[in-house]
Amino acid sequence: MVDIKSEEHTEYPKIILHIDDDLDDRYLVRKALNNIDPSIVLREAQDGKKAIDFLQQAKLFGDLPCLIILDINMPVMDGYDTFREIKKDDVLSTIPIVIFTTSRDSKELNYWRDNNIEIVSKPASFDEFTMSVKSILGYFSPIKKSK
Numbered sequence: 001m002v003d004i005k006s007e008e009h010t011e012y013p014k015i016i017l018h019i020d021d022d023l024d025d026r027y028l029v030r031k032a033l034n035n036i037d038p039s040i041v042l043r044e045a046q047d048g049k050k051a052i053d054f055l056q057q058a059k060l061f062g063d064l065p066c067l068i069i070l071d072i073n074m075p076v077m078d079g080y081d082t083f084r085e086i087k088k089d090d091v092l093s094t095i096p097i098v099i100f101t102t103s104r105d106s107k108e109l110n111y112w113r114d115n116n117i118e119i120v121s122k123p124a125s126f127d128e129f130t131m132s133v134k135s136i137l138g139y140f141s142p143i144k145k146s147k
Contacts, residue, residue: 048077
């Protein structure tokens with residue numbers, strides 16, 4: 001189990017939103033998170049539009065994720081447009097985002113670095129995948145539920 005640096009992490013649900021069009025990658029993240037910390041609540045969206053819809057609803061109900069794991073290349077709304085939509089909102093823009101991608105394109109990677117967004121590469125093996133997900137959890141920031 002990963003030590004999540006928050007005194008309140010047992011009081012509030014640890015919700016992570018994973019946005020990725022690849023069903024296999026969503027499954028591997030779900031499995032890795034469950035192995036690392038079964039108390040984490042994982043929400044999934046297969047594209048940016050569904051993610052923005054989820055985030056708007058979560059904002060209304062006070063169930064915002066404390067971390068967003070975002071893929072770059074997706075149909076409907078890609079990672080860039082999803083990121084820009086999130087950053088337009090004062091509340092959503094406070095949620096940490098980590099890019100989880102197979103991309104090695106320096107132009108793409110520089111865009112995220114220029115925006116102070118962490119990038120984690122998707123590895124090939126499940127053990128490496130689990131280690132990558134553990135490193136992503138270092139950006140975890142539990143948010144108090146609004147009452």
